[in-house]
Amino acid sequence: MAKTVLEVKNLKMYYFTNKGVVKAVDDVSFDLKKGEVMGLAGESGCGKSSLGFTLLGMPTPPGKIVDGSIKVDGREIVGLPDDVLRKEVRWEKISMIFQGAMNALNPVFTVGYQMTEPLIYHKGMKQEEALDRAQKYLELVGLDPEVVYRYPHELSGGMKQRVIIAMALLMEPSVVIADEPTTALDVVVQAQIINLMKRLKKELGLSMIFITHDLSILAEISDKVAIMYAGKIVEIGDSEKIYYEPAHPYTQKLLAAIPRLHEDVEKLEFIPGQPPNLINPPKGCRFHPRCPYAMDVCREQEPELKEIDKDHYAACWLL
Template sequence: MAKTVLEVKNLKMYYFTNRGVVRAVDDISFELRKGEVLGLAGESGCGKSSLGFTLMGMPTPPGKIVDGSIKIDGREIVGLPEDVLRREIRWQKISMIFQGAMNALNPVYTVGYQMIEPLIYHKGMEKEEALDVAQKYLELVGLDPEIVYRYPHELSGGMKQRVIIATALLMNPSVVIADEPTTALDVIVQAQIINLMKKLKKELGLSMIFITHDLSILAEISDRVAIMYAGKIVEIGDSEKIYYEPAHPYTQKLLAAIPRLHEDVDRLEFIPGQPPNLINPPKGCRFHPRCPYAMDVCREQEPGMKEIDKDHYAACWLL
């Protein structure tokens, strides 16, 4: 079995707001293996991006990690001082492809200036050497090396996204988190970015967490899929198992809401209601107010993860 590069156990990250404590990441556990792509899917507001930033050791204020463990290459990072995280962990061990490339790139600096900063800071490279490395990575993602001398506004959306991908790979991290890297791109560019990610996974052996709400994209790239709902992972397993034999009612409803080309479907499914308020989530299973199969036990007790098949787990009292 492939080496485990990321191990997350009972992770909790809450936002401490004036209105109350938002349980955005609530008791999450999973592993990521070397060379594997783990897809993370769920509705908007379920905690996907919050989990991504938490794994980087940089939850958005007023968020704080309140419990749990994050081990990257066997090293515990929860509790490490900020200067150690910045110097030894971020970008070197774990990096992130941010959602919305234009927001991640500073418009007043050239692409090269922004790309070489981590190389100079972490590796002690001279400017010219760092620029050479940046140009090689731009070529790797299918861009002209001369783009290092351009400003972000001179690039298209797809080109900016490729720059962000190249920047995330510069330090050869063990884990890459891709936070909805195809959002706001047109369908053609989306396909190009997905093909690029598959190519990089094959050539570099990337271990990646791919965050999206689009299950059809995950079908293209993921080895395993985790489904999040209201701050919790409700199902996780091999992508084929998740797509062909979904066990949790939420996963079943999500998949039934996707149009299919080669199947006659009278109408698409939908999930009634809306995700719960995570300041005061429902007692028991958090999905029970929207679940067509809810029983009395669902309203009173929270279900634990049950193994349905090899490496296929779901949290539901029906199982």
């Protein structure tokens, strides 16, 4: 059995805003094994990106981890002081490909400079050694090692995204979190980046959390999938289970909303209404106001995640 590289238990991260407490991540638990890719999906505002940032121990202010535990390679990171997190955990143990990061490359420094900086300052590497390492990783992501001497404006969008992926891998972390890594890219480039990630998963045994709203892209890479709604995981399980035997009405509706390339779909379904305000989430099941099957119990009591099949969990009173 593969080793567990990331273990999250009852994690709660709330934003303490002037208008009230936003429960963006509310009692989330899951684990990730070595070499496994977990997809994290949901509509905008469901808390999936907030969860990503929280896993790095850096919730965006005014967010704070309220409760729960995050163990990376067995080490608890909740409660670690900032400098320890920065020096020993972030990038070393867990790294992130940020949404839109390719547009955040500094235009006045070469790619090599930006890639080697953390190696020189964090790891005390010599410049040549660091440059060697950067070139090795650029090759790994399918770029010419000579790209270290280039400036970001000389690269295309796809190449920049590859640089960002190389940066996330540079310190050989145990877990990589990828937040919408293909969103701004064209279809062809997107498919090439997905192929690259599949290859990295196979060759390096990369463990990854892949965050996106696009269930089609998610299916291309995830071994297991977690569906988030209003700050909670409402269904989690192996990809085949989620895509072919979705149990939660929300998952079912999301899948029925995707137009298929090679299938005739008579009518696309959509979910009426919009996700709830997380300052004041609805009582009971948070999905009940939009759920076609809502019953009395759904309005009153919150359902727990329960195992409905081997390694397949869903939180719904209907099950």
